[in-house]
Structures are given as structure tokens and as C-alpha cells.
Amino acid sequence: MRRISAGWGSRVTSHASRRIVVKCGTRLLAGSSGVNHAFVANMAQQIAQVRVQGAQVALVTSGAVAVGRSIVALPGDALVTRQVLAAIGQAPLMSHYSECFAEQGMTVAQALLSRADLHNRTGYLNARNALSGLFDAGVVPIANENDVVATEELRFGDNDRLSVLIAKLVGADRLYILSRTAGLYTADPESEPSAELIPDAGAISRVELERIAGGASHGGLGGMRSKLQAAIEASADGIDVVIAGGDEPNVIVRLESGERLGTRFASQGPRRSSRARWLSSSVAxxxxxxxxxxxxxxxxxxxxxxxxxxxxxxxxxxxxxxxxxxxxxxxxxxxxxxxxxxxxxxxxxxxxxxxxxxxxxxxxxxxxxxxxxxxxxxxxxxx
Missing domain, CATH: 2.30.130.10 (PUA domain)
Known part of the structure; x- marks a missing residue:
């Protein structure tokens, strides 16, 4: 039985030229009282540190719907309800990002994307060029799905999938998927105290990985299954992936220093060309x-x-x-x-x-x- 490639990726990345995408889940960013300001501030501090070391970083954020719900208590989870809540929550969410990153001397830019924007190659290239321009300007792109205009047929589904797309768009070397869970476990750690963290996805068969990946997480659309699928797809495009706990102290800095945290998915080969990355994208x-x-x-x-x-x-x-x-x-x-x-x-x-x-x-x-x-x-x- 074939297994996901063991070990860390074989591609050598210059310390001064690496490009990183960090995805933060809803449960880390927002709750019933609104934006988790302390978490956003901590992310800003960590990203400032790795940028000083030469990394370029893009964030993929969730949380707009949850923040909107903390402001206006609309019942239900229908598409139009999520659209309204996203419209309400996006501005205060970005306000927290702007404030926290400015305190660290960084400028952020909002990038709202939808599948409709990226269906064709031209739209894909336009998005890629815009994100590259932000990197060139020394700005931190913060991407989110444009929930206000997204339809059920043209949704990314969850921001784990969006994080893979962003990683492909910017030619990332690494993708860090952060959530309230410290990684992929042998069972659901919330219901099985004996569950063990899987440090290297290459040690587990694909069938077993898919069996133990859980359902949707509370508060967001993503679950461990979507994170697993995202990691597999990104690693196939030559991107090293880690699923880790966002609450882990200095998780980004420690991962960048080479510390073993969370569950690692090694890149399965050299990074693909821009055209090949677009072909491999489910969005189109x-x-x-x-x-x-x-x-x-x-x-x-x-x-x-x-x-x-x-x-x-x-x-x-x-x-x-x-x-x-x-x-x-x-x-x-x-x-x-x-x-x-x-x-x-x-x-x-x-x-x-x-x-x-x-x-x-x-x-x-x-x-x-x-x-x-x-x-x-x-x-x-x-x-």
C-alpha cells in the first residue's frame, strides 16, 4: 500500500526567499464576544519575526461570519444569513488585523476572493499578479472568501481549500493550517483521551488517514477531513504542509526554526509551474x-x-x-x-x-x- 511521502520536503529553500501561507480557523479568531484580539496580536508579532528573517507571509483568515453573529444575533445558517453576517463581520475583523499589524510596523491588505473570479485562467492570473504586487510592496495579504456574493454552487466550501489556492497562487514553499486542534490524531482527541498525535502523515496509510479524519468543526465549515484533503493537494504541488495548533506558543516562529510541531505533510516533489498549479486547482x-x-x-x-x-x-x-x-x-x-x-x-x-x-x-x-x-x-x- 502506498503511503504519503515521509519526512520533510526535499526541496531546499533559501532562508531569505521563502514564501509562507498561514491559515487561521474560525475558532481561533472569533467567538460569541467577537474577534479574539489577543490571538490576532500574537499572530502579528510572530509574522513580524519571520518577516525579519526574510520570509514573505500571506494570511488566510476565517471568522467574518462568526464576528458578524456576535454583533447581530441572526438565527439559522441559510446562505443569505451567512452573507449578511459576513458583510457585518468583515470590517471589524479587518480592523483588528490592521491595528495589530500596524503596531508591529506592517501594512495589511484585504483580498476577498470567490470561485467565480477564478474560474478561468485570466482571473487566476489577475489574482496571482495582485498578490505578487502586494508582496513586492512589503504588504501582508489577508485573504478570505467573499461570502457576501458567494453562492452555494460557487463557494470554496471552507477556507482550508482557499488556503491551498492562495498557496498555489503565490508559489508558496510552506502552508501552515492552524486550528484549535494540535494536528491530526489517531482518533478525536475531544472524545478519546487516549488519542495520539500523528507527527508525520507519511507514517500512516492513506486509507487510515481518511478514516480517522473527523467531521466538520463547530463554528466553521472546515473539519479535519477538509484539512487532510487540503494538505494532500498542496503537498502534491510541491508545498510542505503542517497542520498545527494555533494556540501553541509561537507556533509559526517555532515551525520556521525547524521544530517538530503538529502533523507534517512533506512535499511530494518539486514545485510545479504556474500553469500546472492552475490545472490542479479545483476552483476552476x-x-x-x-x-x-x-x-x-x-x-x-x-x-x-x-x-x-x-x-x-x-x-x-x-x-x-x-x-x-x-x-x-x-x-x-x-x-x-x-x-x-x-x-x-x-x-x-x-x-x-x-x-x-x-x-x-x-x-x-x-x-x-x-x-x-x-x-x-x-x-x-x-x-
Whole structure:
């Protein structure tokens, strides 16, 4: 059975040029009384320290909805309620960030993103250029989902996924996902006192990791399962990931000094190109293709193209040239790529040999459903 790569990433990063993304969960940032000012101030102090050592840091923040709820007690959790609460809470949340970071001599910038903004390559590049410009100006970007305009269909789902996207956008070397839990445990530590922290995800099989990852956390949309998925996807793009406790004293400074905290996911290879990082991003995908085991093995182990013969099911509506995910029969997404055929045509030729495409459709756009040059694995240890 294949396991997630053990150990820390093999890529050597210059101490003076590393780029870090830090994601802070809702339970760290906000509660019933509003913003946790002490936590924000502590984050500012730590980030100031690692910036002096040469790091560039971007923050991914949650908490706007929770802060809004502490101000206006709206009942329920419907989409429109979350939109209203986010609109109320975003300003005071950023006010705390601005104040605390200014005390450390830093300027922050708010970056509100939605999936709709990043569906196409142009939007993705615009966001990347804006974030790069902020780094060049010595500013700390603070990203959050734009909940005010997000719909159920176009939500990131949780900020763990957003943190991976930001890490890809800025070409990060490391991603630190901070929450109230000190890392990934063998069981839920809140209900199982005997649960043990897993220091290295490479020591545990993928099946076991997915089994022990818990459900949604109280107060936010993310849970340990989403953090696990985020870590796997980011590490496949050459990013070293740590899931750690945000309440741990000086957690960012200590991680940057090399101390072993939380659960580590080593990068699974060199950092990918900008185009490959965009292809691997779930934010732009329009649909999905389910493949049989033979096709999955050929794609993962041999670097092959996907042929119609290996397709068992087509899900969603998409056009030729759209980005889709590729999954196995168990629903595990292992790759993403640009399709050569629209969903309707692909449904007609699935399971058929490439030689029959012309006869079935009346014309052929090539033997491949997804060419290997337009395909990336999102889990390099999937075989």
C-alpha cells in the first residue's frame, strides 16, 4: 500500500526567499464576544519575526461570519444569513488585523476572493499578479472568501481549500493550517483521551488517514477531513504542509526554526509551474469524469493520456477545453485536466475505442479525452 511521502520536503529553500501561507480557523479568531484580539496580536508579532528573517507571509483568515453573529444575533445558517453576517463581520475583523499589524510596523491588505473570479485562467492570473504586487510592496495579504456574493454552487466550501489556492497562487514553499486542534490524531482527541498525535502523515496509510479524519468543526465549515484533503493537494504541488495548533506558543516562529510541531505533510516533489498549479486547482473545474481502474493506473503510473475507452461515467455539463476532475470508482479525485470533448459527446463515446470516435460523433477531435500534456495529478502518491 502506498503511503504519503515521509519526512520533510526535499526541496531546499533559501532562508531569505521563502514564501509562507498561514491559515487561521474560525475558532481561533472569533467567538460569541467577537474577534479574539489577543490571538490576532500574537499572530502579528510572530509574522513580524519571520518577516525579519526574510520570509514573505500571506494570511488566510476565517471568522467574518462568526464576528458578524456576535454583533447581530441572526438565527439559522441559510446562505443569505451567512452573507449578511459576513458583510457585518468583515470590517471589524479587518480592523483588528490592521491595528495589530500596524503596531508591529506592517501594512495589511484585504483580498476577498470567490470561485467565480477564478474560474478561468485570466482571473487566476489577475489574482496571482495582485498578490505578487502586494508582496513586492512589503504588504501582508489577508485573504478570505467573499461570502457576501458567494453562492452555494460557487463557494470554496471552507477556507482550508482557499488556503491551498492562495498557496498555489503565490508559489508558496510552506502552508501552515492552524486550528484549535494540535494536528491530526489517531482518533478525536475531544472524545478519546487516549488519542495520539500523528507527527508525520507519511507514517500512516492513506486509507487510515481518511478514516480517522473527523467531521466538520463547530463554528466553521472546515473539519479535519477538509484539512487532510487540503494538505494532500498542496503537498502534491510541491508545498510542505503542517497542520498545527494555533494556540501553541509561537507556533509559526517555532515551525520556521525547524521544530517538530503538529502533523507534517512533506512535499511530494518539486514545485510545479504556474500553469500546472492552475490545472490542479479545483476552483476552476466544470465537471468530472469517472474512470476504470486500468485507466487510473495508466494515468498515475505511466503518465498516459485518458482515452474514451477508460471512462465509465461523465458528471456535470462542460465544453471542450474546460477543466474537469478525474476520479476512480470510489469517488477519489486523483487528477485534473482540460477535456478535448464536451460532456454530451464524451458521454456518447465513453467506453469506446478511439477508432470509433469519428463514426459515433461524425468527427473526431483526437484520440484522447484528456491529453497528458493538459493533465496533472493532484495526488502524486495515488498509485
Amino acid at each position: 473545474q466544470r465537471g468530472s469524469i469517472v474512470v476504470d481502474e486500468g485507466a487510473r493506473r495508466a494515468l498515475v503510473s505511466n503518465g498516459s493520456s485518458l482515452l474514451p475507452a477508460g471512462i465509465t461515467r461523465v458528471e456535470g455539463a462542460f465544453e471542450r477545453g474546460d477543466l474537469v476532475s478525474l476520479s476512480d470508482s470510489r469517488g477519489n479525485v486523483f487528477a485534473r485536466g482540460l477535456v478535448n470533448y464536451a460532456s454530451g459527446d464524451l458521454a456518447r463515446i465513453r467506453g469506446q475505442p478511439s477508432a470509433a470516435i469519428g463514426a459515433i460523433l461524425g468527427a473526431s477531435s483526437g484520440d484522447e479525452a484528456v491529453h497528458r500534456n493538459n493533465l496533472v495529478l493532484i495526488d502524486r502518491d495515488a498509485e
